[in-house]
Amino acid sequence: MKIALDAMGSDKAPAAEVSGAIQAVQEYGCEVILVGDEVVVKKELKKHRYDTGKISLVHASERIGMHEPAAVSVRRKRQSSIVVGMELLKNDQADGFVSAGNTGAVVCAATLSLRLLPGIERPGIAIVIPTLVGKSLIIDVGANITAKPTHLLQYGIMADAYCKYILHIDNPKVGLLNVGEEETKGTDFIKESHALLSGSKLNFIGNIEGRDIYRGSADIILCDGFLGNVVLKVSESVIDTIVKLLKREIRANFIAKIGALLASAAFMSLKKKMDYTEYGGAPLLGVDGRCIICHGISNAKAIKNAIRVAAETKAQEVNKHIVEQLQNL
Secondary structure (H helix, E strand, C coil): CEEEEECCCCCCCCHHHHHHHHHHHHHHCCEEEEEECHHHHHHHHCCCCCCCCCEEEEECCECCCCCCCHHHHHHHCCCEHHHHHHHHHHCCCCCEEEECCCHHHHHHHHHHHHCECCCCCCCEEEEEEEECCEEEEEECCCCCCCCCHHHHHHHHHHHHHHHHHCCCCCCCEEEEECCCCCCCCCCHHHHHHHHHHHCCCCEEEEEECHHHHHHCCCCEEECCHHHHHHHHHHHHHHHHHHHHHHHHHHHHCHHHHHHHHHCHHHHHHHHHHHCHHHCCCEEEECECCCEEECCCCCCHHHHHHHHHHHHHHHHCCHHHHHHHHHHCC
8 A cells, every 4th residue: 555645734744744654654564655845855754764665755846835725726836745646646656645735725636636436526525523422424524615415415425435434334324414403494405405315325314403413413414515614613622722721720720630630541531532633634535536634733643544544445445335325326
């Protein structure tokens, strides 16, 4: 298994990418192609001991910044690490591509270079979240903010295959994110989506509300990219705020400090369950290739796990299963 990695993507590039790549090679035995500025990446590699037979470097002279317009940058910066890495995947020189760079640019480059799977009209970004009963998958969280009902049905099919073969959830429950559980609630877009999903072969359980997301009421949560991205950003903010408030209260109270010490094992377990680095990155489902999009703040652990997810997606032939399910609608 050979995974191309955008070495210039994250906020901590290329340090996080190089370290994560080395860890992935050591733990998973895969090969990693670092894509980025040769001088900068080689300088970082010299700080580490690694298997030179399993880590290679492909030069990319340009970098797409986080705030650059996606479509324009992809077309103008043909030598950027994102575009060059995507070309490696397109030409079968890599089995997957991982980037913690500009999300819009990754989506745009993947759509233009790899094209979409037969039967898919729009790609979707899926993220794994922890719940009270395990984990769930939310799709879409930002790839397509003007979705149609047919897109949500396609998201459901793609997520169903991903849950079965990567998350190992048999017959995953599919929920449609809405303002209420009743079929009559929501916009025309939501009502049409509900009707399509109800008539599908998916294990559709109907509408779910925002409060149900982290309860684990559904294994798959469907929404358009606008709403999904809001859910994602609010969730990140709430978790960060709770942690900061908890630390503030513990520091201000001696008894609380003792209690925190006694509950340290529980805190560590909770931290691990809520740690985004455990999940690595978010698969871009629907493109004819394996693309994993990481958070810009990703550290080496997150990069390592994203490489693992890319390799698993290839090994389990998720795209093949998606196409098969689309053909059996």
